[in-house]
Amino acid sequence: MIYLASASPRRRELLAQAGLAFEVVPSNIVELAREGEPPAEYVQRVALDKARFVAKVVRERGLPARPVLGADTEVVLDGAVLGKPRDRADGIAMLRRLSGRAHSVLTGIALVHQDGEYGALSESRVTFARLTDDEIARYWETGEPADKAGGYAIQGRGAVFISRIEGSYSGVVGLPLHELAELLKRAGAAALP
Numbered sequence: 001m002i003y004l005a006s007a008s009p010r011r012r013e014l015l016a017q018a019g020l021a022f023e024v025v026p027s028n029i030v031e032l033a034r035e036g037e038p039p040a041e042y043v044q045r046v047a048l049d050k051a052r053f054v055a056k057v058v059r060e061r062g063l064p065a066r067p068v069l070g071a072d073t074e075v076v077l078d079g080a081v082l083g084k085p086r087d088r089a090d091g092i093a094m095l096r097r098l099s100g101r102a103h104s105v106l107t108g109i110a111l112v113h114q115d116g117e118y119g120a121l122s123e124s125r126v127t128f129a130r131l132t133d134d135e136i137a138r139y140w141e142t143g144e145p146a147d148k149a150g151g152y153a154i155q156g157r158g159a160v161f162i163s164r165i166e167g168s169y170s171g172v173v174g175l176p177l178h179e180l181a182e183l184l185k186r187a188g189a190a191a192l193p
């Protein structure tokens, strides 16, 4: 049994898929990149911040001590983090930038267990087909892109735009299960499957 430091329903589903028993305790940290911080370091730092935050909550509330898992996902294009669309215009601009080319999806995961902290990074390349303005506008109207980093969801309707993926599908969705299994093993926390 572990604590999942995430409010994300996608991470819940992936963890359940891996067969690991867990309890959700959402973190409440500020996600803000530091000046000059590379995206790969950023997602790992934020994942660890989420796990540390929840480990502290667990101690303060006197909850049973268990490993705490945090994760953070970002979409990176030309070295820059895309983030979640601010509004329709921003979301449409993002999808136009992704159209017809490959980008990276980085997910950092972190585990706080007993006195140890463990981290891993998943990096995947996702290739988008060329999209017409019409397709982009219709996709935006589905409502799916509005709250998603990079303005799309591979686990949703956005899948029809993706011609190729190299790396970890679960990592793109938000929780790389192979890397998670390795992390749990390394921490001596649990064995999967």
Ligand SMILES: Cc1cn([C@H]2C[C@H](O)[C@@H](COP(=O)(O)OP(=O)(O)OP(=O)(O)O)O2)c(=O)[nH]c1=O
Pocket (backbone or CB within 6 Å): 005, 006, 007, 008, 010, 026, 027, 071, 072, 073, 074, 075, 084, 105, 147, 148, 149, 150, 152, 153, 154, 155, 172, 173, 174
């Ligand atoms: C590329 C891609 C991103 N996403 C998005 C959704 C989120 O915006 C992002 C992950 O955001 P995060 O900030 O990592 O997580 P969260 O805010 O959903 O939850 P918490 O901080 O509590 O753990 O990934 C998908 O759901 N599918 C995809 O294919």
